[in-house]
Amino acid sequence: MNEELAELAASGATALVTAVGTDLWQEAKRLMSGILARARGGRRDELSVALDRQSTAARGAVDAGSVRYWTEALSQLLDRDPEFAQDVRALAALGTRDRPDIAIQVNSATDSGEVFAVQHGTQYFAAGPKSRDSRERP
Numbered sequence: 001m002n003e004e005l006a007e008l009a010a011s012g013a014t015a016l017v018t019a020v021g022t023d024l025w026q027e028a029k030r031l032m033s034g035i036l037a038r039a040r041g042g043r044r045d046e047l048s049v050a051l052d053r054q055s056t057a058a059r060g061a062v063d064a065g066s067v068r069y070w071t072e073a074l075s076q077l078l079d080r081d082p083e084f085a086q087d088v089r090a091l092a093a094l095g096t097r098d099r100p101d102i103a104i105q106v107n108s109a110t111d112s113g114e115v116f117a118v119q120h121g122t123q124y125f126a127a128g129p130k131s132r133d134s135r136e137r138p
Contacts, residue, residue: 039077
């Protein structure tokens, strides 16, 4: 798979998972269902079930595992049939048509890691055990 299609798969997956629990979910699900309806291969049923299961996830519950799962699924579909690129582009662009100022950000931490992220504005962070203890003491 070429690099452009790999990036497109990742963008489409991120848009799909980010849309869960938002006003964009029905459109994202419709677009992904359309892709799956035209797909060939044994994973079509599995992906349809996963899409239905994804719709029950909580709003804002964007996890790296879901993004990886859908990135792999879209990569396989694009690898088999690059004609899906237009549909995946529509999925990836979801939400940015009306609001070009929206940036999609996915953060994850593993193995007791912490993520501190901000898209717009300022974030202040003090490191060290005393910085955390000071909030609990008067």
